[in-house]
Amino acid sequence: MVFIDIGSGEGYFTLPAARTVGINGKVLAADINPDAVAALRTSAANEGLDNLSAEVKAAEETVFCEGCGDIVFFGIDLHDFADPKKVIGNARKMLKPSGRLIDLDWKDEPMDFGPPFGKRFSVQKAQGLIEAAGFRILSVQDAGPYHYLIIAGK
Numbered sequence: 001m002v003f004i005d006i007g008s009g010e011g012y013f014t015l016p017a018a019r020t021v022g023i024n025g026k027v028l029a030a031d032i033n034p035d036a037v038a039a040l041r042t043s044a045a046n047e048g049l050d051n052l053s054a055e056v057k058a059a060e061e062t063v064f065c066e067g068c069g070d071i072v073f074f075g076i077d078l079h080d081f082a083d084p085k086k087v088i089g090n091a092r093k094m095l096k097p098s099g100r101l102i103d104l105d106w107k108d109e110p111m112d113f114g115p116p117f118g119k120r121f122s123v124q125k126a127q128g129l130i131e132a133a134g135f136r137i138l139s140v141q142d143a144g145p146y147h148y149l150i151i152a153g154k
Contacts, residue, residue, distance in 0.1 A: 001021045001025040001026075001070045001071070002021075002025065002026045002027075002028065002065075002068050002069045002070050002071075003017040003018075003020075003021055003025065003026070003027045003028070003069070003070065003071045003073065004027075004028045004029075004064060004069045004071065004072045004073065004091075004094055005017060005027065005028070005029045005030070005073050005075065006030055006059045006062060006072060006073065006074055006077075006087060006090075006091065007030070007031055007032075007059055007074060007075065007077035007080065007081070008029035008030060008031045008036070008037075008040060008054065008075070009031055009033070009036045009040070009075075009077075010036045010039040010040050010043070011029070011039070011040040011043055011044070011054075012075065013073060013075040014027060014029045014040060014052065014054070015040070015043055015044065015047070015049065015052075017073070018044065018047075018049040018051055018052040019047075019049070021051060022051070023050070023051060024051075025051055026051050026052075026053070027049075027051060027052040027053070028053055028054075028055075028064045028065075028069075029052065029053070029054040029055070030054070030055050030056075030057040030058075030059065030062040030064075031054070031056065031057075032056065032057070032058050032059070033056075034056045037054045037055065037056045040052075040054045041054050058082075059077075059081045059087040059090070060081065060082060060083045060086045060087055060090070062087075062090055063090050063093050063094060064094055065094055066093055066094065067093075067094070067095065067096050067097070068094065068096065069091075069094040069095045069096060069099050070095075070096060070098075070099050070100070071099065071100050071101075071102055072091040072094055072095055072099065072100075072101050072102070073102045073104075074087075074091075074101075074102070074103045074104065074105070075104055076104055076105055076106060076147065077105070078103050078105050078121060078126060078129075079105060079106070079115060079119055079120055079121045080115070080119075084121075084129055085129060085132065085133065088101070088129055088130055088132075088133040088135075089133050091133075092133050092134055092135065092154065095154060097154055098153075098154075099153070099154065100138070100151055100152065100153055101130065101135055101150075101151070101152040101153075102149070102150070102151050102152075103126055103130065103149070103150040103152075104143055104147055104148075104149050105120070105121060105126060105147060105148060105150075106120045106146060106147060107120070107123075107142075107146060107147060107148055108120040108121065108122040108123075108125075111146065114146065123140055123148050123150070126148075126150055127140065127150060130150060130152050131152075134154070135152035135153065135154065136152060136153050136154070137150065137151075137152050138151045138152055138153050139151045
């Protein structure tokens, strides 16, 4: 399995993914923050996760491969990208025909934590962006009290 984490940060989702796909799988990660990527690389090395590769790269410029990914994952960050349409389009390029785009993000509700309310994407806005890139929404669900999860296929 090839898991691609766009906007990986220090690896909150990336490291568990590398453990899950195992030695025969591969995890490709990108983040614009060099310090976060350095921390991710260090954590992966400390755990012996040789199946994880991380690059300092803007999401808008990230296409690791064409048609190699089983999962492209946006972990609580789609709303942060400068050009989310381009990022989703890049995800489409990287996914296998049977691959899945997974978007986990903040609900658009006022909270005392997380990104400012005005920056958050509603489920409808995220779905619209994903569908406009040629994806088919497979499921939308709550992911706890603060987040939603969208799974889409080609």
